[in-house]
Amino acid sequence: MKLELQDRVAIVTGAAGGIGAATVRRFLAEGAKVLAVDRARDALDALVASLDSKSVRAFVADVSKADEVRGYVDAAVAHFGGVDVMFANAGVEGLVRPLVEFPEAEFDRVLAVNVKGPLLAMQRAAPEMAKRGGGSIVVTASIAGLIGSPGMAAYITSKHALLGLVKTAAIELAAMNVRVNAIAPGPVDNRMMRSLEAQSAPDNPEAVKAGFTAQVPMGRYARNEEIAEMALFLASARSSYSTGAVFVADGGFVTH
Numbered sequence: 001m002k003l004e005l006q007d008r009v010a011i012v013t014g015a016a017g018g019i020g021a022a023t024v025r026r027f028l029a030e031g032a033k034v035l036a037v038d039r040a041r042d043a044l045d046a047l048v049a050s051l052d053s054k055s056v057r058a059f060v061a062d063v064s065k066a067d068e069v070r071g072y073v074d075a076a077v078a079h080f081g082g083v084d085v086m087f088a089n090a091g092v093e094g095l096v097r098p099l100v101e102f103p104e105a106e107f108d109r110v111l112a113v114n115v116k117g118p119l120l121a122m123q124r125a126a127p128e129m130a131k132r133g134g135g136s137i138v139v140t141a142s143i144a145g146l147i148g149s150p151g152m153a154a155y156i157t158s159k160h161a162l163l164g165l166v167k168t169a170a171i172e173l174a175a176m177n178v179r180v181n182a183i184a185p186g187p188v189d190n191r192m193m194r195s196l197e198a199q200s201a202p203d204n205p206e207a208v209k210a211g212f213t214a215q216v217p218m219g220r221y222a223r224n225e226e227i228a229e230m231a232l233f234l235a236s237a238r239s240s241y242s243t244g245a246v247f248v249a250d251g252g253f254v255t256h
């Protein structure tokens with residue numbers, strides 16, 4: 001049986017995090033060669049050591065820095081021969097603060113990682129994909145790109161902006177046979193939600209989790225693996241006619 005990503009080269013950013021690590025595992029299981037990128041060196045090294053595979057390499061980089069993005073794309077080409085899949089997944093939740101108090105520097109930081117990071121990834125990866133006849137770029141947006149939420153001015157703004165970038169990139173890069181799509185997860189049961197829960201109510205984060213869960217018709221958070229499955233679908237030829245689209249995986253959160 002042919003694997004979904006047999007001999008495809010994939011770059012995964014935010015690879016040391018919940019969704020990223022699950023996706024690295026899923027891509028490897030489908031035959032990909034994976035450059036796992038994160039700025040958290042220790043967590044990244046631990047992940048790659050645990051995988052014990054010649055098909056994965058770690059690369060430490062800050063996705064918001066153009067020279068470091070050039071570095072990870074060049075490394076994928078040098079080690080694996082090119083780039084077929086770019087999963088621009090790294091992101092930060094930022095501080096939870098009322099809008100009138102939101103620190104300017106924090107707003108800039110969140111937009112640099114969540115919006116400029118994927119732009120730089122597209123700029124560098126798309127020409128490499130074109131050399132191999134095309135490819136697939138997938139970004140991790142969020143239902144935070146579809147709805148507002150109090151206290152999260154930077155994160156909500158960043159994910160809305162990211163969807164605009166995806167639509168524009170899809171139009172421009174179609175001529176290179178490069179597809180560009182976004183995943184919009186609802187709450188995922190991992191570190192990022194723990195941070196948002198704790199920031200929202202330091203004395204009672206469980207109550208915040210219960211409140212979010214109550215807004216999900218399916219009555220639970222997502223597992224990292226469920227988002228990785230969507231990333232695999234969008235990375236592979238199974239989604240060959242989809243571009244510029246937002247794929248929601250939220251247990252029904254944005255239906256109401």
Ligand SMILES: NC(=O)c1ccc[n+]([C@@H]2O[C@H](COP(=O)([O-])OP(=O)(O)OC[C@H]3O[C@@H](n4cnc5c(N)ncnc54)[C@H](O)[C@@H]3O)[C@@H](O)[C@H]2O)c1
Nearest residue numbers: 014016017018019038039062063090091142185187188192
């Ligand atoms: N957890 C959720 O509920 C949820 C919901 C919707 C969307 N998302 C999005 O999913 C993506 C992955 O997040 P996650 O849920 O796995 O959380 P996570 O915090 O576990 O993973 C994020 C990873 O990105 C890395 N990272 C952050 N800034 C970076 C930078 N400048 N350069 C390189 N690496 C950087 C972190 O080190 C971390 O390993 C993010 O874009 C996030 O916004 C998460």
